Amino acid sequence: MSLTLNDIGRIAKLARLELSGPQSERMLGQLNGFFDIVEKMNAVDTTGVEPLAHPTAVIGEVALRLRPDVVSEPNNREANQKSAPAVERGLFLVPKVIE
Amino acid sequence: MTSKHIHEMGVAELAAAIADKQTSSVEAAQALLARAKQHGNLGAYLAFNEDATLAQARAADARVAAGERGPLLGVPVAHKDIFVTRDFPTTAGSKMLAGYQSPFDATVVAKLAGAGAVTLGKLNCDEFAMGGSNENSAFAVAHNPWDTGRVPGGSSGGSAVAVAARLAPAVTGTDTGGSIRQPASFCNVTGIKPTYGRCSRYGMVAFASSLDQAGPMARSAADCATLLTAMAGPDIDRDSTSLDRPAEDYTALLGKPREGASAAQPLKGLRIGLPKEFFGEGCAPDVVAAVRAALAEYEKLGATLVDISLPRTELSIPVYYIIAPAEASSNLSRFDGVKFGHRAAQYDDLVDMYQKTRSEGFGPEVQRRIMIGTYVLSHGYYDAYYLKAQQIRRLIAQDFQQAFAQCDVIAGPVAPTVAWKIGEKGDDPVANYLADIFTLPGSLAGLPGMSVPAGFGAGGLPVGLQLLGNYFKEGELLQAAHAFQQATDWHLKTPEGF
Numbered sequence: 319m320s321l322t323l324n325d326i327g328r329i330a331k332l333a334r335l336e337l338s339g340p341q342s343e344r345m346l347g348q349l350n351g352f353f354d355i356v357e358k359m360n361a362v363d364t365t366g367v368e369p370l371a372h373p374t375a376v377i378g379e380v381a382l383r384l385r386p387d388v389v390s391e392p393n394n395r396e397a398n399q400k401s402a403p404a405v406e407r408g409l410f411l412v413p414k415v416i417e
Numbered sequence: 418m419t420s421k422h423i424h425e426m427g428v429a430e431l432a433a434a435i436a437d438k439q440t441s442s443v444e445a446a447q448a449l450l451a452r453a454k455q456h457g458n459l460g461a462y463l464a465f466n467e468d469a470t471l472a473q474a475r476a477a478d479a480r481v482a483a484g485e486r487g488p489l490l491g492v493p494v495a496h497k498d499i500f501v502t503r504d505f506p507t508t509a510g511s512k513m514l515a516g517y518q519s520p521f522d523a524t525v526v527a528k529l530a531g532a533g534a535v536t537l538g539k540l541n542c543d544e545f546a547m548g549g550s551n552e553n554s555a556f557a558v559a560h561n562p563w564d565t566g567r568v569p570g571g572s573s574g575g576s577a578v579a580v581a582a583r584l585a586p587a588v589t590g591t592d593t594g595g596s597i598r599q600p601a602s603f604c605n606v607t608g609i610k611p612t613y614g615r616c617s618r619y620g621m622v623a624f625a626s627s628l629d630q631a632g633p634m635a636r637s638a639a640d641c642a643t644l645l646t647a648m649a650g651p652d653i654d655r656d657s658t659s660l661d662r663p664a665e666d667y668t669a670l671l672g673k674p675r676e677g678a679s680a681a682q683p684l685k686g687l688r689i690g691l692p693k694e695f696f697g698e699g700c701a702p703d704v705v706a707a708v709r710a711a712l713a714e715y716e717k718l719g720a721t722l723v724d725i726s727l728p729r730t731e732l733s734i735p736v737y738y739i740i741a742p743a744e745a746s747s748n749l750s751r752f753d754g755v756k757f758g759h760r761a762a763q764y765d766d767l768v769d770m771y772q773k774t775r776s777e778g779f780g781p782e783v784q785r786r787i788m789i790g791t792y793v794l795s796h797g798y799y800d801a802y803y804l805k806a807q808q809i810r811r812l813i814a815q816d817f818q819q820a821f822a823q824c825d826v827i828a829g830p831v832a833p834t835v836a837w838k839i840g841e842k843g844d845d846p847v848a849n850y851l852a853d854i855f856t857l858p859g860s861l862a863g864l865p866g867m868s869v870p871a872g873f874g875a876g877g878l879p880v881g882l883q884l885l886g887n888y889f890k891e892g893e894l895l896q897a898a899h900a901f902q903q904a905t906d907w908h909l910k911t912p913e914g915f
Contacts, residue, residue, distance in 0.1 A: 326788075333746060333791040334753070335784055336772040348785060349792075351847050356735040356802070362809050369807030371627055372658060373613045373863020374888055376814040380614075383661075385654060397520035403760035410755050413767045 320350050423448040424583040428492055428640035431586055435481060435491040442474040442481070442491030446535050449493050453537065453584040456915075459565070460557035461578040462495070465538040469504035473535040480533060488643045488668075490533030495585045497576050498539040499546050500526050500631070501620045505536065509622040510544040510554040510572075513758045513778030523620025524652045525589060525631045532647040537585055541575025544780045545749065546591055546624045548572050549599055549852055550842070553782045558839060561604060562912040563878055567836040570600030576634050577604035582915045587635035587644055591621060592866075593628045594737050595831070595856025601634055601868035602831035602881025607898065607908055608634040609641050612888050613863030614660035616645075617652030623748040625741035626658070628860055637908055638869065638898035642667040645891065662889070670896035672903070675719075682719030683900045689715055690725035690824030695855055701834045703874030708830050711871035711882045711901070715828075718900050725820045725827065729813050733857040736813065738850050739793050739806035740861070745783075746790025752778060781844055814862040817887075826897055827885040830855055831868045835878035855883060865891045869898045870907040879910075 326342045326349070337345060372380040395408055404411035423445050426434065434440045450470060453462055470493070477491035501507045501519035508514045522530065530536070543553040551559040551574025561569040562582040569578045573590030577600035580588055590597040592610035601608030609632050616631040623629065633644035650664030678685035689712065696705060712722060754760035754774030761773035779787065793802035820827060832852060842848045859866040865888070868881035882901075886894040902908050 321792075325792075329788050329792045329795070332795060333787045334750075334768070334771040334775050335779075335787065336776040337784075345785065345788060348846050349788060351845075352738065352789065352850070355847060355850075356739065358732060359735050359739075359802075359805055359809060362729075362732065362805075362812070364805060364808035364812070367808040367811055369804055370811035370814055371807065373627070373810075373814060373861070374660065376811060376818065376862070377888055380658075380660075383653065383657060390654065394520055399756075400520070401517045401757040403754055403758070412755055413764065413770050415767050 321346060321353070424452050426586060427636045428489070428586045428643055432488050432490060432492050436486045438481070442477040442493070442535055443471060445491065446470050446474040446493045446537065449537055449585060453579070456582055456584060458560070459562060459578050459582055460541055460559040461575045461582065461584055462538045463498050463508060463510070463541050463556055463575065464506050466505050470535060470537055473530070477533045477535055487533050489529065489647055491535060492533070492586060493535045493537045494529060494587050494589070494644070495537040495540050495579055496526055496589045497542050497573050497591055499542060499591050499622050500589060501622065502526055502536065502539065505539050507539065507622070508556065509546070510542045510556065511778065511780070511783070512555045513752050515759065517757055519620070521620065524617035524655060525648050526620065528650070529589070529644070529647055534647070540579055540588060543572035543574065544783050545622065545745070546572040546593055546596055547745070547782050547786055549595065549849060550837070551575065551600070552839065553780055555780055560839070561836050562915050563604065564836070564876065567838055567878070568603070570603035570836060572596040573600050573634065577601055577606050580604070580606045580634050580636060581912060583911065587633055587640050589631060589648070590634045591629055591631050592860065593625050593741060594860045595853050597632045597634060598831045598856050598866055598868040598881065598883060599853070603836040603879060605870045605879035605908070605910055606634050607636065607638050607641050607867070607869055608632060609645060609867045609891065609895065610865060611645060611649055611891050612660070612865045614658050615649045615891070617656045617659050619652055619655035625744040626748060627744060628741060638867070638895050638902055639668070639671055642671055642895045642899070665892060667892050667895055670892045671899045673896065678719055684715065684897060685719030687720040687826065687897060688723050688824040689720050690723050690820055690827045692725050692727040692730065692820070692827060692829055694727050694730035695829030699833055699854065700830050701874070704830045704832070704834060704880050707872035707874050707880035708882055712828060714901060714905060718904060723824045725823055727816050727820060727858055729809065729816055730854065730858055732809055733813055733861055734850055734854060736806045736809045737853070737857040737861055738789070739802050740810065742786040742790035743794050743803050744790070746787045746794065749779070749783070749787055782846070785846055810861050813858055817858070817862045817864060821887045826894065829883050831881040831883040832856070835874045835876065835880060859885045864888060865894055867894050867898055869901060870910070872907050
């Protein structure tokens with residue numbers, strides 16, 4: 319199985335990346351080169367094998383924790399917005415979405 | 418002032434000199450800042466904030482004056498630019514975060530500061546920690562002080578350079594697929610990546626959340642143990658994968674013979690497993706020779722060598738390069754030009770703004786990994802790639818558990834070769850990924866791992882010995898590395914001119 323330029327365009331759109339023609343060609347070659355080595359995974363029988371998400375779960379259960387749904391952080395809006403590209407009156411600005 | 422230069426001192430020595438008032442934290446910080454700037458062409462550091470550094474140093478000196486002593490009190494360290502810091506910009510080596518100022522400190526940074534460590538600055542790395550040569554940094558090429566025409570390794574490349582060139586006594590790094598161990602190996606530095614979940618990921622710019630781990634890099638296993646003791650421990654409220662397990666003193670076993678062993682043979686009873694897959698034709702002969710010589714030294718210390726197998730070693734490359742990009746594509750979706758970071762100057766509408774912002778802000782390797790990750794998580798491909806990789810990941814982790822039935826520690830090379838020339842691998846992703854073969858299995862299994870300076874290979878370039886332990890055996894790993902460093906002096910070798 320090989321990816322096509324169409325696939326590259328579709329994946330780039332999903333990833334919100336803009337690739338030029340030459341960049342797409344290059345990406346296509348590199349990704350197909352990579353997926354050649356991925357093919358080796360197909361030979362492994364994984365029937366009934368549980369996927370491993372947290373590595374230490376291989377030796378014992380790792381429980382996901384819940385915490386009370388209460389405010390834990392103080393309001394720190396100014397510091398949090400300090401590195402935002404466009405802010406006005408404490409709000410993040412984006413290009414107009416609805417006419 | 419002591420007779421020895423500040424930059425010649427490791428953590429323990431410097432902490433003692435500060436505690437004994439032979440020098441001060443301010444004096445140490447000033448000396449190291451001056452030296453770091455003098456060697457700016459190495460590309461180790463990305464940012465300084467001298468006022469903040471000296472304020473921290475004065476605070477440490479005040480604690481010393483009040484009678485406090487501590488193994489890190491007043492000791493200057495530097496942080497990989499993956500850890501967010503309130504007093505220094507944080508870029509993760511990416512144009513996307515140029516000039517970013519975090520409103521808070523990462524937990525690891527805060528814990529070291531609490532122990533009295535002083536921050537010298539932020540260290541160069543591959544963009545978002547993606548890479549093994551530091552060539553993916555958006556800001557500066559980092560040079561290996563052993564041969565400045567060669568890469569220092571990565572992604573914690575600046576961290577390794579800073580320690581090797583004596584620009585800092587110790588530093589932090591992060592390891593997702595080998596990013597502490599491999600640059601440590603390339604630069605003759607000692608580094609440890611603890612068990613996954615042992616150090617908090619809070620405030621570490623996320624790459625692959627199920628793999629990312631923080632760890633120290635320094636000039637000795639003993640100094641690494643001191644730093645890791647301060648860095649590790651539960652962070653239950655801030656990191657959902659932080660393990661709920663009390664902090665440990667990783668220095669406790671240093672210099673002690675193993676149970677039933679003697680001072681002459683302190684590692685008697687230690688079984689070291691050698692995976693046959695790590696010593697095959699995929700590893701350069703000069704690297705194998707240095708590693709074998711180090712293992713012979715371990716035998717003198719009382720250890721026995723056992724042949725083992727990690728049959729899925731080669732598979733760890735595709736498995737890792739599916740899982741890590743998948744998680745990266747998800748983590749990096751937050752960079753959209755709205756809440757922080759770069760935003761394109763020209764765009765038509767919201768979607769165009771996202772696309773232009775991300776294409777301008779991310780470098781080529783990051784874009785490739787986002788593409789791979791987006792594809793393997795997309796509808797119709799998830800089971801064939803991501804799920805399959807997570808299943809094989811379990812098999813790889815189980816292989817290690819079987820191996821640890823026959824041995825206490827696993828040893829082998831960190832990387833198949835010594836450091837390569839800058840530009841040598843170009844941006845061929847597969848060539849770069851294949852070089853990670855010996856570090857990826859331990860990363861996928863979440864095991865603690867070290868690189869210990871083991872000698873020199875072709876061209877007089879450093880070779881690291883990789884030691885992998887079972888979960889939570891950091892103390893035992895550091896004990897084994899320390900015993901080796903008591904018997905050898907590879908870790909003390911300094912590149913000429915530094």
